[in-house]
Amino acid sequence: MRKPWLAISWRLLRHELRRGELTVMALAVMLSVTAVLSLSIFSERLQAGLLERSAEFLAADRVLRSREEIDSEWLLKAEQEGLEVAQRVTFNSMVFANNELALADVKAVSELYPLRGELKTALEPFVEGEVTQVLPQRGEAWVHSGLFQQLPLALGGVIEVGEKTFTITRVLTQEPDAGFNVFTDSPTVLIPYQDLAATGLIQPGSRVSFNYLFAGEPSNLERYEEWLLPQLDTLTQRWRSVRDEESPLSSALERAERFMLLASLLGVVLAATAVAVAAQRYCQRNYDAVAIMKTLGGTRPLVSRVFTAHLLLLTLFSVAAGLALGFVVQAVVVWCVQSQLEYSLPAASASPWWLATLTGFLCALMFSLYPLLRLMRIPPLRVLRRELDGSELARWLHWIVSGGTVLLLMWLYSRSLILSVALFAGGLLATVLLLGIGRLFIRASRQAGMQAGSSWRLAMAGMQRRARQNSVQMLSFATAIMLFLLVLALRNELLDDWQSQLPETAPNYFVVNVAERQVDDMNAMFAAENIVATDLYPITPGRLMAINGDLVRDAVSKEERDDSNVRDGFGRELQLTWRNDLPPDNDIIAGRWFEPGEQGVSIESEVAERINVKLGDALTFRIGADEFTVPITSIREVNWNTMQPNFFMIFSPEAVNNAAATYIASFYLPQERKHELYTLFRDFPQASLIDVDDIIQQIRSVIGHVSLAITFVMFLVVLAGSLVLVAQVQATLEEREQELVILRTLGARSHLLSRAVTYEFLILGALAGLIATLAMEIIIFLLQTQVFSMEPSVHWRFWLLGPLLGAGVVAVLGGLTCRRLLRQRTATLIRNLV
Amino acid sequence: MAIIQAHSIKKHVVTSAGRLDILAEINLAIEPAETVAIVGASGSGKSTLLALLAGLDLPSEGHVSIDNVNLSNLDEEERAILRGDKIGFIFQSFLLIQSLTALENVMLPAELAGTENPEQQARELLEQVGLGDRLTHYPNQLSGGEQQRVAIARAFIGKPAILFADEPTGNLDRATGATIEDLLFELNQKHGTTLIMVTHDDRLAQKCDRIVRIESGCLQEAEYA
Ligand SMILES: Nc1ncnc2c1ncn2[C@@H]1O[C@H](COP(=O)(O)OP(=O)(O)O)[C@@H](O)[C@H]1O
């Protein structure tokens, strides 16, 4: 069957593409596809990469911690699911060398350990280690530097663990899963799993932690999790992934993800706005063509088919181009980032492709729906009565369809209905606000231009006449500028925030187990050696026994000390501290800090939420044999990102009554002074050192390439924003081309006209910029306080940047477009108008 | 037997300023192959009458028939098909589709009507209007006179029985206008088409068989040539 409509629409499309008439529409669709594809591929790959990297902290993707050995069938099942499995058994034990003894953290590891991350070892204590691929052989032990301080050890010498004697073959300098729990760590002794039994230390009732490490494809892991989790005994077994760690890395990661998601959502919305503006224009420019076709015998279904096919073809073309471009952009960005990473990013799944394609079609078709419906209603009589532009269709239809599409896009992209609805509602509110303010401003500017020169007067008169359209234009200008400022400001905020948390001199060592009598000596040593250190905090283990007199569940059974995670209490011992002043980077969000002499406890906010307590509740603690009850006098927010000792509970000194304590501090020692460690701490034999340099480096590298990612997102948002501006300026001016040409033929010189247009856009742009800055401040305040848990701030520079940027960009675009229009169209239009 | 017949048609529109009567009561019969000029002052309702006669719009009262078919009994789609079948148009502002070439603009009505291979015919027509070497030019690459010639070629491609022209030379200078007129009448003669032309150019009107004048919404049969 012949399809004349297809031939016509194909022909129209071909010519229009060649002549650049569809550029804005095609570009807008293309950009939205490019943005969605590259953003989602990139963030998916980056996230997978970061997760992989973070998995090194667990030495695996998932870890099952258990108090008893697990059914070997569970491990078999894991292997059947295609997962790698390794074991790590840890316990504290006295170890002996030359008849001296010290407490050590014994780790027996099986083949394949670590599944993620690397071991580093050296051939002498307290030096930088090298990556080591092998594990200690049977009869060998690798010992952490710290133990060399406490025992007369030597490489090649022996160490006794339980009933077995091991030869020390290497110094262990780094284990991926050393963990952040700096309080309880004793130096590690790493032995082979096969020698574990020979130590004779694994006996019923001994406090041993069995850790089963799993790694593999996410889908396999998920399948295994589904199978395993229901079978776990929640009291003695705990399933861990990177995400639930209270680590500085995971919070940096989470924030970065939120930012990426948010910024790219804004980018997608911007690109969608560009499509919406362009689609409107696309239909308007076809009014005549529809009227002509109908006059020449085209029925409405036929003409509808022509333009629907036209739009579909255009979309298809733009989506294809967008996909290709998006892939390239993403590859280029990854390539750039790659050189900064020491590991390669995993490939992305197919879903970004679907998402991008869907976005392209949704944007193009849904935003064009209303204009297209209107286009189809253009009566043939328009050929004689040029002002006819279709009977009015209900506008609300347009708003509902467009709004629904934006919401749908947000939801598709973020997969979070709550976030989408919240952002959407916020956006709606901002829109109404912007529209209102815009109209006010335009009205108020009436007088301003009256005394001015002729171009200004013309500009002002123009603005007055078009107050209604102008406030809509202003809205899209302001939206674009606002989103741009928002992303820029947020980016700066986030980067500054990270930078300030991890300055060059962020503490890279913790010293723990400092005896009370050595506190002064240690402070003196820090001062004498010019080492920047935090205060020494006293710590003592203690348990929460009761809340307002009600016993918490774990207080009754001593069995579940280690692994139980009972909801109503902590399920474990806490490290308690006391002091007179609020530690730095802690913020009181409820109550107040202790008055001198007061008895009380200050509790960390998330913990307070978890155990469901509030200000004034009485908490009963046990330290050693003492039990005491204190009221909660303040709730603190703690910045876990900082490398300083952080605490859930801080008592007033009066509450604790001189409990026996050891002390902890963190300090910064430059790389090049690392070799001094041994001598610096020689006088503090029982103190142990924990090196967190690697963790810091890791966080820095995460932040480093997240910054890159953010910059890339910003670049896309800027592109999308510019496209909105171009589309809007073009649409605005083309709508007015008749008026421009009439003025022109009435004798207005073209430079006067383009200057008038430039001035008009200068005012519009500046107003839009000002409104945008205002809206940006409000939104950023909400985001900082509600989403990113950051300190709110005012961005004075942006109050200058916003209006200037708006005025500059919009005016230049307006002036250029106007000049081009006047040059190209006058001749043709004059013929049409006379 | 008249090809077009207007039976006491009236046209009024409702505007914000109230009801506006554009055409009072008009009766008109036009014979096949007749050439008729509609003249009158600007704003007198010439274009409105043309639109009613061509079925682009419907009268408020009375009816128009073409080939004895009452247009008021047809819906919009049927009228479109009838226009495609029997009627050609030429407009003051040419109304070519800007993104199609001259050749494609001429082919358009035939394609909309589902004619097979209209290209040969379109080429011949463009040849006849003297644009054989401008086939692939876009409207904005052509002068006003050339654009109107494309429009004329487009009007004739469906071998219409009736041709409506609304001030076909209104946008052209005198010399160009004259060539267009000649071309129009020449093709009209050759195809034996009925021509209904709105103009305020008396000289052009004189070339027609019959002139009708609209004054304050009423039709006056003017002098016969
Ligand atoms: N739909 C309409 N709404 C308002 N006014 C109209 C409408 N149609 C025609 N008119 C008015 O009717 C008068 C006749 O218009 P028209 O037929 O275009 O005149 P002519 O072609 O003779 O110059 C004009 O004043 C025009 O403004």
Ligand SMILES: [Mg+2]
């Ligand atoms: Mg007219």
